[in-house]
Amino acid sequence: MTEQPVLVEARPNYHVLNLTRPARLNAVTTELHRAVADALDKAEADKTCRSILITGSGRGFCAGQDLSDIDPPQAGKAPDLGLLIDRHYNPLIRRLRAFPMPVVCAVNGIAAGAGANIALACDIVVAARSASFLQAFAKIGLVPDSGGTFFLPRLIGEARARALCLLAEPISAEMAAEWGLIWKCVDDSELMKEAQAICERFGEAPTRSLAMIKRALNASANNTLDAQLDLERDLQREIGRGSDYIEGITAFLEKRKPQYKGRA
Ligand code: T3D
Numbered sequence: 001m002t003e004q005p006v007l008v009e010a011r012p013n014y015h016v017l018n019l020t021r022p023a024r025l026n027a028v029t030t031e032l033h034r035a036v037a038d039a040l041d042k043a044e045a046d047k048t049c050r051s052i053l054i055t056g057s058g059r060g061f062c063a064g065q066d067l068s069d070i071d072p073p074q075a076g077k078a079p080d081l082g083l084l085i086d087r088h089y090n091p092l093i094r095r096l097r098a099f100p101m102p103v104v105c106a107v108n109g110i111a112a113g114a115g116a117n118i119a120l121a122c123d124i125v126v127a128a129r130s131a132s133f134l135q136a137f138a139k140i141g142l143v144p145d146s147g148g149t150f151f152l153p154r155l156i157g158e159a160r161a162r163a164l165c166l167l168a169e170p171i172s173a174e175m176a177a178e179w180g181l182i183w184k185c186v187d188d189s190e191l192m193k194e195a196q197a198i199c200e201r202f203g204e205a206p207t208r209s210l211a212m213i214k215r216a217l218n219a220s221a222n223n224t225l226d227a228q229l230d231l232e233r234d235l236q237r238e239i240g241r242g243s244d245y246i247e248g249i250t251a252f253l254e255k256r257k258p259q260y261k262g263r264a
Contacts, residue, residue: 005032007057008039013203014051015043022058027066028114033088040095050262051202052099053195054122055106064113064136085145089114093147096121097218100211101263102202106195107173107182112136117146120155123214124198125182127173128191133181134170154221155181206244207262 009016017039019026026032043049056062071079096103096118105122112134119125119133127133135152137144144152144165152161156179164171177185186194202210212235220228239245244260251258 004035005029006035006039008042010042010046010049011199013048014053014199015039015046015049016053016055017043019054019056019062021066022056022060024066025060025063025110025112026056026058026115027063027069028088029066029069030088032066033092036092037095040099044100047263049101050205050207051102051104051199053104053106053199054118055192055195056108058109060109060115061107061111061131062115062118063110064115067140081142089146092118093121097214099214101207102199102205102210102214104195104198104202106191107131107133108188108191110134110170112170114146117144117148117151120151120181121147126184126186126191126195126198127176127182128188129173129185130188131173131185132170133164133173133176135165135168138166138168150221152181155179203262204260205262206248206258206260208242208244209239212239 003021005019005021007018007020009018017036019032021027021029021032040052043052065084070081070084102124103122105119105125107119107125107127108131109128110132111119111127113136116133116135135144135148137148143149148165149161152164155161156164160179163169171179171181173182173185176182184194216228216232216235219231223231244258244262247258247260
């Protein structure tokens with residue numbers, strides 16, 4: 001295919017990454033992985049960019065790995081799926097979690113397999129009412145990857161995580177929001193407005209402090225309370241020396257809206 005797998009739009013304060021393989025429900029090819037990595041590099045290098053918004057075109061968000069873009073298993077030669085995961089999926093998930101600004105995901109349709117877990121790796125997930133989430137892996141004899149077995153039990157608890165992975169049944173966006181898998185479910189016609197409003201709000205936020213909040217929350221999954229308290233102290237010490245904190249306090253005392261520098 002000669003199509004561009006991702007379209008990037010640089011808006012004043014945020015970049016929109018639109019997955020553009022609608023005929024395949026935006027299933028992930030190696031080219032798409034490379035295009036996303038490139039788009040993330042550009043967003044990080046652009047100091048005016050203070051959040052990113054990921055969405056999909058057409059009726060799906062992302063159907064996971066493009067199953068026609070991998071070498072089919074051959075008799076006597078076992079494929080090494082770990083290689084693909086090591087090269088592309090794991091670096092993507094790690095990068096989204098550690099990305100130094102909020103990552104908003106607008107799930108416009110079905111999110112299946114790695115597509116579901118890429119969405120779950122984002123910081124704020126808003127889904128259209130018609131969207132759904134499917135841990136499709138067991139249907140094709142695989143195990144969830146891209147952080148699915150990490151995020152699911154932490155977000156929705158063991159019982160629901162196990163049923164979703166073992167039964168490989170989809171859940172609606174409404175149910176996902178009710179269970180706490182995602183931030184919000186909105187009417188289809190409101191999805192992009194809602195996601196853009198969140199990014200615009202982040203455009204005025206103290207971006208460095210948001211990046212540190214991400215660091216603290218990422219660490220909390222595996223830390224003891226003692227370790228987490230120490231980390232919070234260290235991050236507070238560091239961010240407290242920055243200009244955005246001074247601006248936040250000054251604006252509060254002067255009863256005006258703060259003008260944060262963000263990533264400048
Ligand atoms: O290498 C490795 O495999 C390791 C890495 C694994 C990571 C993973 O993500 S594994 C999981 C891969 N994804 C899936 O197994 C999901 C496969 N797709 C589906 O089960 C269904 O398409 C959906 C439930 C997502 C949606 O169903 P439906 O009925 O709404 O749509 P559809 O008709 O099945 O799909 C529309 C088209 O997209 C169709 O093409 P066609 O017939 O119109 O030419 C379909 O083949 C294509 N498509 C959907 N998903 C994929 C795909 N093509 C390639 N790869 C896909 N994953």
